[in-house]
Amino acid sequence: MPxxxxxxxxxxxxxxxxxxxxxxxxxxxxxxxxQASTGLTSPTGTAETSCTTSASMGRxxxxxxxxxxxxxxxxxxxxxxxxxxxxxxxxxxxxxxxxDAITYEIKAKFVASKPSTGKxxxxxxxxxxDSFQCSETSKPFKLKLRTxxxxxxxxxxxLGTSVRADSEQRSTAIASTKLVRxxxxxxxxGANLIGTSGYLYR
Numbered sequence: 001m002p003x004x005x006x007x008x009x010x011x012x013x014x015x016x017x018x019x020x021x022x023x024x025x026x027x028x029x030x031x032x033x034x035q036a037s038t039g040l041t042s043p044t045g046t047a048e049t050s051c052t053t054s055a056s057m058g059r060x061x062x063x064x065x066x067x068x069x070x071x072x073x074x075x076x077x078x079x080x081x082x083x084x085x086x087x088x089x090x091x092x093x094x095x096x097x098x099x100d101a102i103t104y105e106i107k108a109k110f111v112a113s114k115p116s117t118g119k120x121x122x123x124x125x126x127x128x129x130d131s132f133q134c135s136e137t138s139k140p141f142k143l144k145l146r147t148x149x150x151x152x153x154x155x156x157x158x159l160g161t162s163v164r165a166d167s168e169q170r171s172t173a174i175a176s177t178k179l180v181r182x183x184x185x186x187x188x189x190g191a192n193l194i195g196t197s198g199y200l201y202r
Contacts, residue, residue: 051079051163057087057199060159063177078165084158085182087195091151094190098150104128105185106201107142108135108157112179119164120176127156128184138178155195157182 053062062081091102106128125134126143129151133143147153163176184193184201193201 051081053081053083055083055085057085057195057197058182058201060085060157060180060182061178062159062161078162080160080162082158082160084156086154086156087197087199089153089155089184089195089201090192091147091153092149092192093186093188096149096188098148100149101146102149102188102191103144103146103186104153104191105142105144106155107140107183107185109140109181109183110138110178111181112177121162122178123158123160124180125158126182127154129153155182155184155201 051063055061060083062083089104091104093102096102106126108124108126121136122138123134123136124138124141125132126141127133128143128145129147131143131145133141135141145153157180159178159180161176161178182201186193195201
């Protein structure tokens with residue numbers, strides 16, 4: 001099932017803290033896009049942020065449409081998003097019998113990646129069977145697994161991003177977008193690449 005969550009925070013400090021509300025969080029397990037946003041204004045400046053995230057089998061997307069801050073006395077605006085999915089693939093290929101060796105490979109490919117101008121962090125993880133690997137960059141990476149025909153392999157992926165605008169650093173973060181496509185491959189001709197969800201990982 002796909003799952004997503006988003007959180008947006010803004011704080012302005014001028015001897016006291018303004019936060020209205022302190023955070024907004026939504027989560028769900030369907031295919032629609034979820035969004036969180038906050039915006040504040042005080043005599044010392046303004047802060048606002050908006051972020052969205054969506055997930056479906058084989059595809060994850062997170063975005064911060066705006067995380068900007070303008071204040072002379074201090075404060076911040078930040079956005080964090082998380083998208084994930086989990087599926088299962090039965091290892092098989094024409095001409096191979098149950099128990100025969102077969103190799104699979106899962107790849108995380110960034111279809112779109114627009115860097116932030118402020119502070120940004122990213123975490124991308126993929127899992128195949130009992131193997132799991134994470135990366136903190138936007139570079140494609142892959143994970144190989146040697147298994148046997150008939151084995152039910154869990155296919156899973158998680159993408160988390162966050163951006164932060166900080167008045168102390170006078171930074172702004174705008175339009176940070178990450179779109180990841182998860183692909184399965186095998187050197188064995190005709191290997192099954194269709195999950196139990198019906199999605200073709202290719």
